[in-house]
Amino acid sequence: MDRKEIGIRIKKLREDRGFTKYRLAADAGVSPGYISDLENGKKCPTVEVLDNICFALGITLKDFFGEPNEQDDLAAAVSSLSLKQRQLLVAFLKSL
Numbered sequence: 491m492d493r494k495e496i497g498i499r500i501k502k503l504r505e506d507r508g509f510t511k512y513r514l515a516a517d518a519g520v521s522p523g524y525i526s527d528l529e530n531g532k533k534c535p536t537v538e539v540l541d542n543i544c545f546a547l548g549i550t551l552k553d554f555f556g557e558p559n560e561q562d563d564l565a566a567a568v569s570s571l572s573l574k575q576r577q578l579l580v581a582f583l584k585s586l
Contacts, residue, residue, distance in 0.1 A: 494531035506566035517546035
Protein backbone atom coordinates (compact mmCIF):
# COMPACT_ATOMS: atom_id res chain seq x y z
CA MET A 491 0.00 0.00 0.00
CA ASP A 492 1.57 3.32 -1.03
CA ARG A 493 1.08 6.66 0.71
CA LYS A 494 -1.71 7.70 -1.66
CA GLU A 495 -3.67 4.52 -0.80
CA ILE A 496 -2.97 5.04 2.90
CA GLY A 497 -4.35 8.56 2.65
CA ILE A 498 -7.47 7.40 0.81
CA ARG A 499 -8.05 4.72 3.47
CA ILE A 500 -7.63 7.20 6.34
CA LYS A 501 -10.07 9.62 4.71
CA LYS A 502 -12.67 6.91 4.07
CA LEU A 503 -12.47 5.60 7.61
CA ARG A 504 -12.63 9.13 9.03
CA GLU A 505 -15.64 10.08 6.95
CA ASP A 506 -17.41 6.75 7.62
CA ARG A 507 -17.19 7.54 11.32
CA GLY A 508 -18.36 11.12 10.88
CA PHE A 509 -15.08 12.56 12.18
CA THR A 510 -13.77 15.91 11.06
CA LYS A 511 -10.06 16.28 10.34
CA TYR A 512 -9.87 18.34 13.53
CA ARG A 513 -11.41 15.63 15.68
CA LEU A 514 -9.24 12.86 14.23
CA ALA A 515 -6.15 15.03 14.61
CA ALA A 516 -6.97 15.83 18.24
CA ASP A 517 -7.72 12.19 19.07
CA ALA A 518 -4.54 10.96 17.33
CA GLY A 519 -2.26 13.68 18.73
CA VAL A 520 -1.33 15.29 15.41
CA SER A 521 -2.27 18.50 13.64
CA PRO A 522 -5.25 18.86 11.28
CA GLY A 523 -2.79 19.94 8.57
CA TYR A 524 -0.90 16.69 9.00
CA ILE A 525 -4.14 14.69 8.59
CA SER A 526 -4.84 16.71 5.44
CA ASP A 527 -1.34 15.99 4.10
CA LEU A 528 -1.80 12.27 4.81
CA GLU A 529 -5.20 12.15 3.12
CA ASN A 530 -3.81 13.93 0.07
CA GLY A 531 -0.86 11.55 -0.19
CA LYS A 532 1.67 14.28 0.51
CA LYS A 533 3.07 12.56 3.60
CA CYS A 534 3.39 9.02 4.84
CA PRO A 535 2.79 8.36 8.55
CA THR A 536 5.18 6.53 10.82
CA VAL A 537 3.92 3.26 12.25
CA GLU A 538 3.46 4.98 15.62
CA VAL A 539 1.36 7.81 14.15
CA LEU A 540 -0.69 5.40 12.04
CA ASP A 541 -1.29 3.29 15.16
CA ASN A 542 -2.53 6.43 16.98
CA ILE A 543 -4.83 7.25 14.06
CA CYS A 544 -6.16 3.69 14.02
CA PHE A 545 -6.76 3.82 17.78
CA ALA A 546 -8.66 7.10 17.36
CA LEU A 547 -10.75 5.46 14.62
CA GLY A 548 -11.44 2.41 16.81
CA ILE A 549 -9.53 -0.09 14.68
CA THR A 550 -6.22 -1.96 14.77
CA LEU A 551 -3.35 -1.69 12.33
CA LYS A 552 -4.33 -5.16 11.12
CA ASP A 553 -7.85 -3.88 10.41
CA PHE A 554 -6.41 -0.86 8.60
CA PHE A 555 -4.42 -2.98 6.17
CA GLY A 556 -7.09 -5.69 5.82
CA GLU A 557 -10.02 -5.70 3.46
CA PRO A 558 -13.02 -3.60 4.51
CA ASN A 559 -15.90 -5.75 5.66
CA GLU A 560 -19.41 -5.57 7.01
CA GLN A 561 -18.12 -5.36 10.58
CA ASP A 562 -16.21 -2.17 9.70
CA ASP A 563 -19.42 -0.64 8.39
CA LEU A 564 -21.28 -1.56 11.59
CA ALA A 565 -18.47 -0.21 13.79
CA ALA A 566 -18.50 3.03 11.82
CA ALA A 567 -22.26 3.37 12.16
CA VAL A 568 -22.20 2.74 15.91
CA SER A 569 -19.24 5.05 16.55
CA SER A 570 -21.04 7.90 14.80
CA LEU A 571 -23.96 7.68 17.25
CA SER A 572 -24.21 10.06 20.18
CA LEU A 573 -23.73 8.68 23.69
CA LYS A 574 -27.49 8.73 24.28
CA GLN A 575 -28.15 6.93 20.98
CA ARG A 576 -25.59 4.25 21.88
CA GLN A 577 -27.23 3.78 25.28
CA LEU A 578 -30.62 3.39 23.62
CA LEU A 579 -29.17 0.89 21.15
CA VAL A 580 -27.65 -1.19 23.96
CA ALA A 581 -30.94 -1.12 25.86
CA PHE A 582 -32.79 -2.21 22.74
CA LEU A 583 -30.38 -5.06 22.05
CA LYS A 584 -30.62 -6.26 25.64
CA SER A 585 -34.40 -6.36 25.31
CA LEU A 586 -34.24 -8.82 22.41
